[in-house]
Amino acid sequence: MSTPIQFLHHPSSQPCRAVHQFMLEVGIPFEEEIVDILSGANEQQDFKDKYNPTGQIPIVCDGDFVIWESASIAFFLNEKFNAPANWFGATAQQRAHIQQYLHWHSTMLRRGAGAFFYSHFAVCIWGKHDYSKEIEKGRYVLYESMGILDRWLSKTEYVCGNDISFADLQGYHEFVSHTAGEIIPEDIWQKHPNIQRWFDLLSQRPHAKTVSEIIQQIGKMRLAGELIPMTRKTSLAKGTEIIGSGNTGIPY
Ligand SMILES: N[C@@H](CCC(=O)N[C@@H](CS)C(=O)NCC(=O)O)C(=O)O
Secondary structure, X not given: OOOOEEEEEOOOOHHHHXXXXXXXXXXXXXXXXXXXXXXXXXXOHHHHHHOOOOOOOOEEEEOOEEEEOHXXXXXXXXXXXXXXXXXXXXXXXXXXXXXXXXXXXXHOHHHHHHHHHHHHHHHHHHOOOOOHHHHHHHHHHHHHHHHHHHHHOOOOOEOOEOOOOHHHHHHHHHHHHHHHOOOOOHHHHHOOXXXXXXXXXXXXXXXXXXXXXXXXXXXXXXXXXXXXXXXXXXXXXXXXXXXXXXXHOOOO
């Protein structure tokens, strides 16, 4: 009998939640391992050597086969478990549209995560500093991305058509964090009615709730002014820095 899929993740992470929800939606059997990214467990060289040279999660292991990057993980699981065609597309055009979204996502909406990270996590890692420039940068790319996504969603119910796909999960979980951390003000939400409708639709899915419980609690703690104990000293949201260099984090 083959060993089950091993899923390395942390529930505070948007791409981890997208993969997690995908596995629950499709009914993929897996064993989970929470990687303590708050203490920097993933920054250890043996972790990087064994799983992922970037030190990032999510990661999936299928026996000796290791795969990281959330979209690639979901793509692999989709093929391996022959998931229903809505998740990665039934036709060449649908598959291309889903890939189009995933590529766009990783360079646009995903980078908006900096708005959440620098508003809520940076102080837990580096203490009180002026993070306003990083927050501004995060908000800038987030709002620009929302403008594009809203137009995208004006034509179809879901991002890539009238059925849910992995593209929706990838996008949705960015907004789960932003909502938990109250990053997006009401006037910006009002300008994006299609995103609001889509977000509400996706929020009704039971598995969306299951995988989002911890980030909702974290959001409540941070909004109440409580610090999350973090002993790591590098960034959790690499690529969103103003000053910085990818894997080494910002030098506060
Ligand atoms: N493009 C990656 C992004 C993964 C990512 O940003 N992971 C974060 C958690 S949300 C992480 O592992 N941060 C820890 C670190 O960078 O050391 C994916 O989609 O899988």
